[in-house]
Amino acid sequence: MTPEEYVEAVLALVERIPPGRVMSYGAVADALAEKSGRNSARLVGTIMAKHGGSVPWHRVVTSAGAFPRRHVGLATALHRKEGTPLRGDRVNMRSAAWFPG
């Protein structure tokens, strides 16, 4: 799988995350690990930073439920609007984490 195809796979998966639910960067990496031969949460973050604009990027958070520093405000607002379970400025992963399949 080429890097370009991997980017597409990541974006396609992010689009499937239901409103009010989230996936961590690591979970995305894990979900595509076998198919892609890669498994780096950091890489997924890099990809989201560059091509995340066209997908529901706010539904991808850190494993601790935090948002990227630059977009904390917007991401938090979007989640309040779609009813995501929040614990202060982070997502409550125990109830909001979503995984395909």
Place this chain on the structure above:
DNA sequence: GCCATGACGACCT
């Protein structure tokens, strides 16, 4: 090819 730098994460202090 070496090195620094990321929207990261598990683990330890």
Place this chain on the structure above:
DNA sequence: CAGGTCGCCATGG
């Protein structure tokens, strides 16, 4: 709960 360390994959200098 707040840092620091080290591994992770790709990119750009």
